[in-house]
Amino acid sequence: xxxxxxxxxxxxxxxxxxxxxxxxxxxxxxxxxxxxxxxxxxxxxxxxxxxxxxxxxxxxxxxxxxxxxxxxxxxxxxxxxxxxxxxxxxxxxxxxxxxxxxxxxxxxxxxxxxxxxxxxxxxxxxxxxxxxxxxxxxxxxxxxxxxxxxxxxxxxxxxxxxxxxxxxxxxxxxxxxxxxxxxxxxxxxxxxxxxxxxxxxxxxxxxxxxxxxxxxxxxxxxxxxxxxxxxxxxxxxxxxxxxxxxxxxxxxxxxxxxxxxxxxxxxxxxxxxxxxxxxxxxxxxxxxxxxxxxxxxxxxxxxxxxxxxxxxxxxxxxxxxxxxxxxxxxxxxxxxxx
Amino acid sequence: xxxxxxxxxxxxxxxxxxxxxxxxxxxxxxxxxxxxxxxxxxxxxxxxxxxxxxxxxxxxxxxxxxxxxxxxxxxxxxxxxxxxxxxxxxxxxxxxxxxxxxxxxxxxxxxxxxxxxxxxxxxxxxxxxxxxxxxxxxxxxxxxxxxxxxxxxxxxxxxxxxxxxxxxxxxxxxxxxxxxxxxxxxxxxxxxxxxxxxxxxxxxxxxxxxxxxxxxxxxxxxxxxxxxxxxxxxxxxxxxxxxxxxxxxxxxxxxxxxxxxxxxxxxxxxxxxxxxxxxxxxxxxxxxxxxxxxxxxxxxxxxxxxxxxxxxxxxxxxxxxxxxxxxxxxxxxxxxxx
DNA sequence: GGTCAGCACTCTACCGGGGAGAGTGCTAAT
DNA sequence: ATTAGCACTCTCCCCGGTAGAGTGCTGACC
Numbered sequence: 001x002x003x004x005x006x007x008x009x010x011x012x013x014x015x016x017x018x019x020x021x022x023x024x025x026x027x028x029x030x031x032x033x034x035x036x037x038x039x040x041x042x043x044x045x046x047x048x049x050x051x052x053x054x055x056x057x058x059x060x061x062x063x064x065x066x067x068x069x070x071x072x073x074x075x076x077x078x079x080x081x082x083x084x085x086x087x088x089x090x091x092x093x094x095x096x097x098x099x100x101x102x103x104x105x106x107x108x109x110x111x112x113x114x115x116x117x118x119x120x121x122x123x124x125x126x127x128x129x130x131x132x133x134x135x136x137x138x139x140x141x142x143x144x145x146x147x148x149x150x151x152x153x154x155x156x157x158x159x160x161x162x163x164x165x166x167x168x169x170x171x172x173x174x175x176x177x178x179x180x181x182x183x184x185x186x187x188x189x190x191x192x193x194x195x196x197x198x199x200x201x202x203x204x205x206x207x208x209x210x211x212x213x214x215x216x217x218x219x220x221x222x223x224x225x226x227x228x229x230x231x232x233x234x235x236x237x238x239x240x241x242x243x244x245x246x247x248x249x250x251x252x253x254x255x256x257x258x259x260x261x262x263x264x265x266x267x268x269x270x271x272x273x274x275x276x277x278x279x280x281x282x283x284x285x286x287x288x289x290x291x292x293x294x295x296x297x298x299x300x301x302x303x304x305x306x307x308x309x310x311x312x313x314x315x316x317x318x319x320x321x322x323x324x325x326x327x328x329x330x331x332x333x334x335x336x337x338x
Numbered sequence: 339x340x341x342x343x344x345x346x347x348x349x350x351x352x353x354x355x356x357x358x359x360x361x362x363x364x365x366x367x368x369x370x371x372x373x374x375x376x377x378x379x380x381x382x383x384x385x386x387x388x389x390x391x392x393x394x395x396x397x398x399x400x401x402x403x404x405x406x407x408x409x410x411x412x413x414x415x416x417x418x419x420x421x422x423x424x425x426x427x428x429x430x431x432x433x434x435x436x437x438x439x440x441x442x443x444x445x446x447x448x449x450x451x452x453x454x455x456x457x458x459x460x461x462x463x464x465x466x467x468x469x470x471x472x473x474x475x476x477x478x479x480x481x482x483x484x485x486x487x488x489x490x491x492x493x494x495x496x497x498x499x500x501x502x503x504x505x506x507x508x509x510x511x512x513x514x515x516x517x518x519x520x521x522x523x524x525x526x527x528x529x530x531x532x533x534x535x536x537x538x539x540x541x542x543x544x545x546x547x548x549x550x551x552x553x554x555x556x557x558x559x560x561x562x563x564x565x566x567x568x569x570x571x572x573x574x575x576x577x578x579x580x581x582x583x584x585x586x587x588x589x590x591x592x593x594x595x596x597x598x599x600x601x602x603x604x605x606x607x608x609x610x611x612x613x614x615x616x617x618x619x620x621x622x623x624x625x626x627x628x629x630x631x632x633x634x635x636x637x638x639x640x641x642x643x644x645x646x647x648x649x650x651x652x653x654x655x656x657x658x659x660x661x662x663x664x665x666x667x668x669x670x671x672x673x674x675x676x
Numbered sequence: 677g678g679t680c681a682g683c684a685c686t687c688t689a690c691c692g693g694g695g696a697g698a699g700t701g702c703t704a705a706t
Numbered sequence: 707a708t709t710a711g712c713a714c715t716c717t718c719c720c721c722g723g724t725a726g727a728g729t730g731c732t733g734a735c736c
Contacts, residue, residue, distance in 0.1 A: 037680045060687045060728045100499050139473040161438050232588040235581045243573045243581045250570040375709050398699045398716045
């Protein structure tokens with residue numbers, strides 16, 4: 001595309017994302033292209049409309065980017081907006097005072113992301129395909145009930161109440177835990193599976209079985225924590241003035257299974273993904289754009305982080321800040337998770 | 339108040355909560371009081387309006403209950419609506435398949451409550467004033483970094499990364515954990531405080547100090563988990579058609595500190611509290627009603643459970659179902675928490 | 677061929693008037 | 707105390723007319 005057309009498309013996107021009002025040739029002329037006439041701009045706009053990048057709400061209105069218009073902008077025209085020092089400091093502070101536990105951390109990440117992008121955010125807890133076990137603990141609850149506590153890499157705690165076939169004193173459980181720790185701690189989950197195969201029948205095998213069950217759930221990600229925040233930010237945008245639009249977005253966010261699907265989209269893809277309007281699989285997200293990236297304490301442990309807003313979103317700002325949050329969060333988790 | 343006035347007020351509340359349309363004398367006459375004339379009903383309505391229980395959106399519209407009207411209804415006229423067997427079964431199923439950990443449980447409770455009341459829900463994790471310690475564990479992370487894991491009654495896990503002044507091997511930490519368990523497990527938090535006072539300087543005292551810090555945070559409730567769900571249900575109601583109303587509610591729900599204040603209101607009060615419209619401390623909840631109760635595995639461990647909806651809420655249904663959810667959740671937690 | 681001024685055209689948003697409908701309060705009779 | 711009848715009030719909705727914004731097109735200019 002000729003560079004002037006590109007410049008005009010960029011200007012339309014920029015103008016529309018800030019004003020939310022369809023942009024006309026005069027506005028463009030006075031604010032962006034003082035040495036072009038509005039007639040020339042009009043003919044360029046008409047061309048861009050023919051190419052499918054712009055559309056008009058009605059005949060005598062200004063132009064609005066289409067989903068493909070935004071796509072072209074994002075793919076070819078966007079350059080990341082620098083992040084103000086204040087925002088950078090805010091991100092840093094919020095994440096470095098975040099709680100060390102999984103849930104507190106993920107919630108803080110989502111909160112921070114929503115605040116700095118002024119959109120809705122989602123975050124899923126980091127998760128790896130072959131979990132490493134750091135520590136195992138067994139606590140006697142009732143004669144035949146044991147609480148199994150598992151500490152995984154990333155300092156993730158998992159607990160499960162186990163009904164055992166034979167009773168066990170705390171003293172016995174403590175010895176058993178010591179044995180399990182000697183065998184498993186610092187090892188990956190496959191070691192637990194190996195030991196389970198070769199273990200003789202008895203309490204130890206029983207408990208190893210439950211350890212494996214917990215690891216399975218974790219590795220399949222079926223208990224994966226997903227949080228969202230910042231829906232209130234969306235309500236400031238005119239596209240969510242009628243609450244039916246909010247309703248659709250909230251259905252996606254509050255129904256965790258939808259969200260999980262959404263986040264799975266990222267797996268196996270590049271580290272930054274932008275899904276615009278009709279590109280969304282879910283029909284409820286028409287008119288919305290989703291910007292996704294990954295984060296986590298290490299290469300093997302990754303969660304997904306995303307921003308959800310109207311397609312009329314300040315993409316260059318959103319992407320920059322999303323990446324900054326992802327980086328800060330990853331750093332912080334790496335420092336904690338060891 | 340004469341019983342006929344009461345009957346009419348009850349009818350107005352019932353009619354308005356189901357139809358959301360101001361109710362007129364004719365509608366009342368044909369649906370509730372066939373052997374009274376509409377003129378008689380009109381004069382009763384006028385009386386009820388004088389008493390402050392009803393109001394009209396405009397001169398020639400039907401009547402709508404005021405906040406005091408709802409208050410009178412709730413205090414004197416409401417009788418709990420029986421819960422259909424299907425709903426009862428749903429509650430039971432959802433809560434009995436809930437995860438055993440704190441966060442999973444609280445989220446499931448909020449989700450269930452939102453589903454059966456068709457309103458927004460909030461739930462805070464149960465919390466006690468004098469925590470009982472079930473188990474302590476110490477895991478070596480780096481030479482001078484220890485992960486402290488604390489299991490409290492209700493099977494609540496708390497973790498904290500502790501920087502120690504002296505390095506310690508895992509073997510030493512394991513022995514230390516055994517000592518701490520012997521001293522603390524089964525005891526309440528004051529025992530930890532006593533031992534801290536009398537402990538000689540050193541790693542043990544250092545760690546005891548962190549145990550106490552964790553207990554403090556827990557007992558002050560400042561890390562108290564609060565979740566909400568079901569905002570999408572509100573959007574089906576006409577009072578939330580303009581999204582500015584949703585915005586106000588979401589600000590309360592997403593700003594956890596507001597929510598914490600809201601839930602604190604219940605402490606020291608009766609086990610069922612209904613806050614209607616202007617009775618709300620927060621101005622953002624004008625037009626909303628909040629119904630609150632407590633739940634938890636034991637008398638000492640209580641969380642707050644609440645329903646948030648428009649003042650035009652089916653109070654008798656909401657209260658009945660809220661209490662049913664609270665009871666089922668409490669039972670389930672008692673069975674798990676031991 | 678690109679650029680541009682001028683102009684007719686189109687469509688929305690807004691305003692005010694008028695009629696239908698719902699529901700009231702009042703009055704007078706029972 | 708209850709009720710039928712009636713005038714009154716207010717909203718909602720439809721309608722037409724207008725101002726304004728922005729377009730597309732045409733013809734001239736470089």
